[in-house]
Amino acid sequence: MLAAHEQWSVGHFNASELDQFRAIVEACKEAGAPAFVGTSESEREHLGLAEAVALRDTFRKEYDIPIFLNADHTKSVEAAKKAIDAGYDSVHIDLSKSSLEENIKGTREVVEYTKQKSKHRKSKVIVEGEVGYLVTDSSKVYKERIEIPQGSLTKPEEAERFVKETGVEFFAPVVGNLHGIAANEPNIDFKRIRDIRTVLPENIGLVLHGGSGIPDEQVRAAVRAGIAVVHINTELRVAFTDALRKSLSEHLDEVAMYKLDEAAGDAMGKTVIDKLKLLGSENRI
Numbered sequence: 001m002l003a004a005h006e007q008w009s010v011g012h013f014n015a016s017e018l019d020q021f022r023a024i025v026e027a028c029k030e031a032g033a034p035a036f037v038g039t040s041e042s043e044r045e046h047l048g049l050a051e052a053v054a055l056r057d058t059f060r061k062e063y064d065i066p067i068f069l070n071a072d073h074t075k076s077v078e079a080a081k082k083a084i085d086a087g088y089d090s091v092h093i094d095l096s097k098s099s100l101e102e103n104i105k106g107t108r109e110v111v112e113y114t115k116q117k118s119k120h121r122k123s124k125v126i127v128e129g130e131v132g133y134l135v136t137d138s139s140k141v142y143k144e145r146i147e148i149p150q151g152s153l154t155k156p157e158e159a160e161r162f163v164k165e166t167g168v169e170f171f172a173p174v175v176g177n178l179h180g181i182a183a184n185e186p187n188i189d190f191k192r193i194r195d196i197r198t199v200l201p202e203n204i205g206l207v208l209h210g211g212s213g214i215p216d217e218q219v220r221a222a223v224r225a226g227i228a229v230v231h232i233n234t235e236l237r238v239a240f241t242d243a244l245r246k247s248l249s250e251h252l253d254e255v256a257m258y259k260l261d262e263a264a265g266d267a268m269g270k271t272v273i274d275k276l277k278l279l280g281s282e283n284r285i
Contacts, residue, residue: 008280009223012036012207013272014072014233016043018055020240023265025059025067027272033281034065035272036090036229038072041079049086056089065285070128072231073209080110084117090126092172092207100158103131107166128207131155131162132174153192160199170205170229171196175222177210186210188218190225197226205229212236216278223279232275236268243267 011028015021015037028035039052056069071083071091080093093110095103107129114125132154154173163171173196176188197206205228211219212234219230244264254260276282 007224008284009208009227010034010036010229010281011272011276011279012038012070012072012229012231013236013275014038014040014043014231016046019261019265020236020268021052021055021059023240023269024236024272025063025065027269027276028067029063029065030269031273031276031281032065032283032285033276034067034285035276035281036068036070038070038092038231038233040072041074044071044083049083049088053087077106077109077113081113084110084114084125088125089123090128090170092128092130092170094130094172096130096132096174100131100162103129104162104165107162107168111167126170127166127168128170128172129162129166129168130172130174130209131158153189154196156192156195156199159196163200163204168204170207171200172207172209175208177208177214186214186218188214188222190221193222193225193227207231211275219278230275230279232272235275236271239267239271240264 011033013024013035015024016039021037024035024037037056039047044052052069056067060067068089071080071088073094074080074083074091075094077093080091083091091110091114093107095106098106107127111127114127118124132152152174154175159171159173162168173193175192175196176186178186193206200206206226207229208222208227209231211230211232214222223230241264243266244261247260247263251260
């Protein structure tokens with residue numbers, strides 16, 4: 001991966017609404033940065049598969065920047081196939097709660113499916129797999145401390161076997177990261193990232209999920225250790241909803257929703273720009 005080789009990372013930002021999608025793309029245009037826009041299964045259910053693809057196509061044409069649509073944390077082979085059929089650029093098949101053998105089997109099926117589908121598309125569909133498991137939820141800001149079980153972390157030898165037997169292009173390890181924002185700061189295991197990076201082929205991109213709430217210096221160190229893509233979701237949700245609540249409380253007589261959520265989109269876009277700067281992906285296009 002070029003980004004990892006040059007020690008910068010591509011941002012991955014989730015959206016579930018038109019205004020959020022636009023805020024992300026406008027921020028990327030301003031920063032001159034490529035990015036992934038992700039939709040989880042729940043976000044896809046709310047926004048719509050075809051609608052998300054249409055938004056990507058529209059914004060690519062309007063802003064003329066490389067924006068890629070990713071089916072984030074897809075929990076079944078069937079759901080992954082639906083996203084591929086709909087026209088997503090990439091799919092994250094997350095069978096990490098299954099046994100390693102079942103994870104490999106299901107992920108390999110998705111990889112093989114993309115090979116068949118890519119024959120009829122202009123660009124190849126990228127598949128991301130995951131070994132190890134995240135213990136929290138990206139929809140929450142936790143008031144309590146979250147301790148990461150050692151058993152949830154990715155073992156380098158399992159990562160090596162998984163990538164070899166599945167044929168994925170992206171790999172998501174669990175290295176002390178978590179979804180959501182906890183009361184305590186995450187403690188990223190940089191040695192584990194380097195060990196995993198060492199055993200995998202150079203063309204395999206390492207993806208760090210749960211980028212929200214990780215201190216900036218730890219994010220930079222993770223990128224230096226070999227992370228090529230960083231996922232940010234909860235911090236965007238917090239920025240959007242905090243600004244929306246403030247707007248609603250200050251304009252009690254306003255009923256035009258597009259006026260009320262303008263500040264929310266601005267706040268989300270500012271957060272995206274801050275993260276793009278942190279990742280070193282400014283002016284990369």
